[in-house]
Amino acid sequence: MLTTNELKRYDRQIIIKGFGKEGQEKLKRARVVIAGSGGLGSPSSIYLAAAGVGTIRIVDHGSVELSNLNRQVLYWDEDIGRKKVVSAIGKLKRLNPEIEIEAMEETITEANVSRLVAGFDLVVDAMDNLPTRYLLNKAAIDSNIPFFHGAVYGFEGRAITIIPGKTACLECVYHGAIIPQEKFPVIGVAPAVIGCLQATEVIKYIVGIGELLTDRLLIYDGLTLKFTELKVKKDPNCKHCGHTGG
Amino acid sequence: MSVKINIPSYMKSSTDGNKVVEVNGSTVGECLNHLVKQFPRIKKQLFSKEGNLFENITISINGESAYPEQLAKPVKDDDELKIVLLIGGG
Numbered sequence: 001m002l003t004t005n006e007l008k009r010y011d012r013q014i015i016i017k018g019f020g021k022e023g024q025e026k027l028k029r030a031r032v033v034i035a036g037s038g039g040l041g042s043p044s045s046i047y048l049a050a051a052g053v054g055t056i057r058i059v060d061h062g063s064v065e066l067s068n069l070n071r072q073v074l075y076w077d078e079d080i081g082r083k084k085v086v087s088a089i090g091k092l093k094r095l096n097p098e099i100e101i102e103a104m105e106e107t108i109t110e111a112n113v114s115r116l117v118a119g120f121d122l123v124v125d126a127m128d129n130l131p132t133r134y135l136l137n138k139a140a141i142d143s144n145i146p147f148f149h150g151a152v153y154g155f156e157g158r159a160i161t162i163i164p165g166k167t168a169c170l171e172c173v174y175h176g177a178i179i180p181q182e183k184f185p186v187i188g189v190a191p192a193v194i195g196c197l198q199a200t201e202v203i204k205y206i207v208g209i210g211e212l213l214t215d216r217l218l219i220y221d222g223l224t225l226k227f228t229e230l231k232v233k234k235d236p237n238c239k240h241c242g243h244t245g246g
Numbered sequence: 247m248s249v250k251i252n253i254p255s256y257m258k259s260s261t262d263g264n265k266v267v268e269v270n271g272s273t274v275g276e277c278l279n280h281l282v283k284q285f286p287r288i289k290k291q292l293f294s295k296e297g298n299l300f301e302n303i304t305i306s307i308n309g310e311s312a313y314p315e316q317l318a319k320p321v322k323d324d325d326e327l328k329i330v331l332l333i334g335g336g
Contacts, residue, residue, distance in 0.1 A: 040336040130334035153333035154256060174332050175313065177301040184335040191336065219330060223255040224265075230330050231310040 002028065006098060010052050016209075023207035024052060028099075030206045031055040033117050034124045035108060035136050037084045038062070039071040039186060040150050041126035043195030044202070046074065048124075049092045051203055055100040056092070059116055060084045061107040071188035108132050113139040122205065124198055125149040125170075130178055137162070137170035138240045148201050150194040154185045155222030157194035160213055160232075161201045164244060167214040168232040171240035190222055249277050249321050252328040253288075260288035274305050275317030277327060292329070302332040 002024055007014070010024050030053050034045050037060035048056060064072070064079040064087055072084075079087040085103035092101050104116060108127070113135045117123050123140045125147060127133050133149065140147035140162070147162040149170055162169045197218070204210040217230040236242055251267050253260075261267055267284060271277035278299075282289045293299060305312045305319075306328040312319045321327070 036336055038336055126336050128334070128336035133334060150336070151333045152335045153331070156254075156256070156331070156333065158333055173304075173311075175301070177332050179302050179332075179334050184333075186335055217330075221255050228328070229309060230304065230306050230328075233311075 001025070003098075006052065009096075009098070013051065018209045019207055023209065026206050026208070027052045027203065028054040030122070031057070031120045032122045032124060032202060033057045033059065033120045034126055035059050035116075035132075036126035036128060037072075037074065037088045038068065038126065038128055039152060039188065039191030040195040040198065041088075041124070042072045042074040043192050044124050044126055044150075044199045045088065045092060046095065047196055047199040048202060049096045049099060049101065051199070052096065052099060053202070053206070055102070055120075057102045057104060057116075057120060058085050058088050058092075059104040059106060059108060060088070061105055071186055071191050073188070073192070108135060110135055114143065117143055117145055120145065122146050122148065122202055124202060126195065126198070128184075129181060130174065133170060134174075134176065134240075140164060141169055141241045141244060146205055148198045148205075150191075150198045152186050152190040152194055155187055155190055157190050157197075157218075157220040157222070159194050159197045159201070159218045159220070160216065161205070163212070163214055164241065166234075166245075168234045169238060169241040172235040172238045173217055173230075173232050176239075187222070190220075193220055193222070247272050247321055247323050247325075249323070249325045249327060251277060251281055252326065254329055254331060256331070257288060257291055257329065260291060261285045272320060273317065274307070274312055274319045274321060274327065277321060278305075278317070304330045304332060306330055 064075045141164045144164045150159045219228045269277045269280040
């Protein structure tokens with residue numbers, strides 16, 4: 001049941017055709033994990049908090065550095081040196097005090113990944129490295145939790161939505177490819193675009209509206225301002241999802 | 247076979263700024279080899295020293311992933327290939 005204040009706060013989205021109070025109540029009941037609170041996690045958490053997702057868990061082990069501030073818009077100059085999750089929670093609670101936001105200051109590992117996503121409805125992949133993305137992808141599939149992937153490099157971005165047992169997963173698309181860990185180039189507007197697309201997909205999935213970005217990797221090129229797609233298929237031999245149906 | 251290869255922005259400096267390059271070949275591998283023949287500088291962005299396509303590069307044929315055995319996939323006249331970099335930053 002939405003409060004009077006909530007009805008007012010979310011009025012502009014409630015009046016979207018197909019959204020309604022019912023959609024808003026679904027958002028209020030939803031529990032979303034955002035894995036990573038950097039360039040992608042900043043916009044996705046801001047817009048999911050603003051949209052009224054009832055419970056958001058943010059997982060990140062890092063502290064704010066000056067070099068983060070060109071893209072990680074949850075953090076400001078005054079936050080340098082603070083733990084990201086602490087700073088993020090402070091900002092998001094000020095943005096929307098009517099939702100629950102919890103912080104997990106942990107490095108995501110094979111040992112803890114299942115625990116970190118347990119009991120949640122969706123996982124947003126806002127990590128900055130492929131090995132951790134694969135851990136999350138597998139944990140999401142094993143726990144039957146929809147997984148919303150995004151990645152950036154320079155002016156480019158990628159996004160895909162993964163529904164366990166039904167659609168291609170991250171491993172089906174990336175095949176375990178590993179990119180040497182290096183300082184990658186990125187302009188803040190690239191994760192802004194992709195993080196907002198991830199949040200869009202999360203909201204659509206929860207509300208049950210529109211068509212999801214499944215079985216197609218969205219390729220965003222900010223330099224030409226073009227969106228293209230790579231059609232992908234669920235791989236029956238995939239080591240992450242091959243054992244599931246679909 | 248005459249095939250078009252779409253070059254991603256970050257590789258255009260290796261193709262003299264060309265966004266699209268016409269190549270000949272009956273497989274993806276032959277088409278990429280013809281691309282390299284025209285623009286040798288792109289070779290090190292596509293292939294390892296051992297001559298394998300980098301694992302973070304996927305080729306699409308008319309918008310569909312050519313994986314697995316991408317280089318052996320047949321192509322036909324007027325097909326469009328695209329070089330897609332798989333990325334992991336966030």
